[in-house]
Ligand code: RFL
């Protein structure tokens with residue numbers, strides 16, 4: 001069966017942060033859009049992911065007027081701590097960057113705020129959209145087809161925004177010879193646990209320990225998010241909560257180990273770490289944004305924020321196209337976005353290399369890591385470089 005065909009200006013694939021933010025920004029510029037999402041709303045909201053927002057990301061949400069909850073519940077952080085050799089060292093982000101900070105506010109909450117705003121504006125999101133397929137984005141009549149409740153629908157559009165993450169259909173629809181990919185797979189993953197326990201420390205702790213990396217993060221003064229580096233073949237069933245807490249505690253400094261409050265997990269999962277970039281980010285009328293185009297390991301807290309900067313460039317370009325009849329922004333999109341993407345890829349790779357134990361980290365490698373960490377905390381220039389990247393490069 002075939003449903004009624006519709007038309008929109010921009011068909012957006014994916015209702016993650018990239019797709020939802022793009023949809024809302026386009027709407028604010030008077031540009032009509034439809035979002036197609038493979039999963040249902042609750043599934044999307046249940047994914048526990050990022051926790052740290054750059055000021056640029058917050059600024060975009062502010063521009064949309066959807067920061068009431070973020071300003072009430074988000075935690076502004078002026079610094080992070082690096083733990084190595086059994087001692088914690090504070091990086092004063094605010095001082096090192098001339099006043100910049102980050103905001104701890106879960107991706108789940110950003111997604112919920114964007115979904116609520118979209119619903120309030122009466123914009124169309126098709127959840128449970130199966131078999132999404134992209135057509136003629138290299139030609140003159142781009143279209144997106146999908147199946148919903150057994151009925152095939154077609155959307156005619158001016159542009160397609162591929163915001164469907166790393167396993168989505170958008171990038172996969174581009175002929176292999178038109179795309180160049182760059183990848184680094186790391187030989188470990190992160191085992192994460194979410195719990196309703198107070199955070200062990202008011203600021204994030206990034207730990208380099210002979211047993212492997214650990215991260216103490218949070219979602220609120222009552223909810224903590226912790227990670228430990230684990231082998232790629234670890235199985236989640238083998239990690240009882242008690243085992244996780246013991247492992248985390250063993251990688252912390254004495255004070256943190258003693259004050260760590262443990263409790264039952266709300267969520268526990270293993271994520272492999274990977275750097276990946278696909279170039280270019282534009283193919284005719286198809287534009288990729290967010291994880292659809294690139295992946296970074298979470299060590300630098302950059303994934304969600306990169307999705308937001310891509311969407312900034314893309315939404316500005318589309319606004320110029322419709323309001324000023326100029327294609328200049330669309331033509332520059334891929335180059336502009338990739339320039340910022342690669343800097344975040346570099347930073348995330350560097351943080352990952354400095355903080356983790358690699359299978360081939362020998363005594364020499366461990367000494368180099370220790371020297372690098374010592375340099376980072378004692379050289380104001382190195383401190384400033386880490387801080388500048390952590391709070392987010394301008395765009
Ligand atoms: P998403 O969030 O993956 O959303 C893509 C959406 O597209 C849908 N989809 C499809 N829809 C229709 N048809 C298809 N064929 C489709 N295929 C897929 C999916 O269901 C989904 O809803 O990508 P987006 O929007 O680009 O957002 C990217 C971010 O989610 C990601 O970069 C971050 O979560 C990465 N990340 C972090 N980023 C940060 O900025 N700060 C952090 O602190 C941070 N921590 C993390 C992270 C990612 C992690 N994991 C699990 C990889 C911590 C972890 C552990």
Ligand code: PHB
Nearest residue numbers: 050051217298299300301
């Ligand atoms: C998180 O809170 O999930 C988080 C925070 C910082 C990171 C990665 C993940 O670098």
